[in-house]
Amino acid sequence: MDQRTGLTRSPKLARGAIVQIVDSVIGIDPSIVPMQYNPETLSMTITPFDPNEVEQSGRGQIAPTSQPYAPKRQITLEIHLDAAALLEDEDPVATAVGVADRLAALERLLMPSEGLIGDLIGAIGTLTGNPQPPKRASVPIALLILGPGRILPVRITSYSVEETHFLPSLHPLMAKVSLGFEVLTPDVFRCDTGPSVEFAIAAYNFYEVQQSALAVAHAARNAAKASSLLPF
Secondary structure (H helix, E strand, O other): OOOOOOOOOOOOOOOOEEEEEEEEOOEEEEEEEEOOOOOOOEEEEEEOOOHHHOOOOOOOOOOOOOOOOOOEEEEEEEEEEEOHHHHHOOOHHHHHHOOHHHHHHHHHOOOOOOHHHHHHHHHHHHHOOOOOOOOOOOOOEEEEEOOOOOEEEEEEEEEEEEEEEEOOOOOEEEEEEEEEEEEOOHHHHOOOOOHHHHHHHHHHHHHHHHHHHHHHHHHHHOHHHHHHHOOO
């Protein structure tokens, strides 16, 4: 029986997740944050290139249909966290900190990282007085996974959390996290290389192939209707 719907024949749901991928000494070092519950709503905004907003500087008129790069795509969603089920199972982490560990994992997605091993090596070097040479801080690429048909490379652009119900230690038992993402297109990786970049580009291209296939299927199904609408 599905605990959320109460139905005995509810379909098995694919669980969404956010996976951060970092280049490390072992290749790609993933950090996985699964969603306890899939979001009930998702908003996506696609902003196409506007030639009228480009400074011409005497270069001539840009074609009104120009689209020199992939449109900017932004996603917002909410995910809910609840420690109740784990408390019933007497999970020691949930008993001690509620959902604070999952909130911490989400917050780490906003921070520069060299991967679990790289961060550990850096921390040990700092403690022993042999810190690693400074590097340009950057946030690793993340993959927003919403089922097999939608896996997108993203950067988290906004994060806010509302905590409710607390343990005596004031660790939250429940939380609602609002997240904003910007989809990373292959254009933004022109100057970057590495396994994580290649993986991100492959994920984006695979998503685009699926979208094209869905659009073709839709066009084929409605070809006759489209022809009937044309007066010529």
